[in-house]
Amino acid sequence: MNDTEREVVILNSAWEMINGMVNWAMFVKHDRYDPTNMMFETSVHARLFIILLADFLSEVRAFKGDAIPLGLTAPPSGARASDLTFLFHLRQVGGNPQLGNDARPLAKIVEEFSRWLEGEFVASGVNLGSIGVVADITVSRLRYLKMCGDIAKHNLARLATNVKHLQRLLTAAGHEVSEEDAYLAVEGFFEWFQQDIFIYHSSHIAEFLNNIRWAIFDYLGPEYQRSYHPTGEVSGLELYAYRVPTEIGKPVAHAMYWDLMNRYRSRPWVHRFVVSDIFKSRY
Structure with a gap:
């Protein structure tokens, strides 16, 4: 895969993984924008969250000598601890953006989460x-x-x-x-x-993940505006399509580009929120 195709795979995969963790089925729904906290619906949801989080924080590896799946690159030898997680791939987007011009907010929140995890x-x-x-x-x-x-x-x-x-x-x-x-x-x-300790940390972790999702959303804004166009109407329902970048040729990247643009069109599932400092001061 080329750099643009790889970026599509990274962003779509990250958004999908975060959707699985930070949603109103996992957490008790609220509409607060002032400093708050996030509460799991049940202990079963807390257990599911940490399982999914561990997958997000695991290295994407090749299987029995095969290439790393979906054209993703391997972290360098002697990499920092957070490079052995999916954050490594998001860091590549921040350092060499393809679909957008300004990935600095995404790079910033990825670095903040990485430093927190490594602490x-x-x-x-x-x-x-x-x-x-x-x-x-x-x-x-x-x-x-x-x-x-x-x-x-x-x-x-x-x-x-x-x-x-x-x-x-x-x-x-x-x-x-x-x-x-x-x-x-x-x-x-x-x-x-x-x-x-995890239950205490979970609100802060959810905030980090939600901020990454919103940073991806903001980063993709100009590309969505360029790509989206209506193609007609059926029974009052607008039909639409996307102008897929010419650099995207691989079928899986093409499909994930549509997924990514549709995610942007429906917006992140959870609003931007800030967790109270009282849930960030221990451990």
């Missing part, structure tokens, strides 16, 4: 009762979110990598534990971090 905090007094350990765990937000997303998604037999991460976190906190004990501690870790 570390201390969770004091984490009680892992199953192995008799109480620890002050230092962890990056990105690491604990991916661990919790994996734990929510998989059974213990598929958590070997996260068990190793938990062992290392406990070792750094001054508690050497065996692999077997680390497996026993997984449930306690999940309860402490997902049901407490």
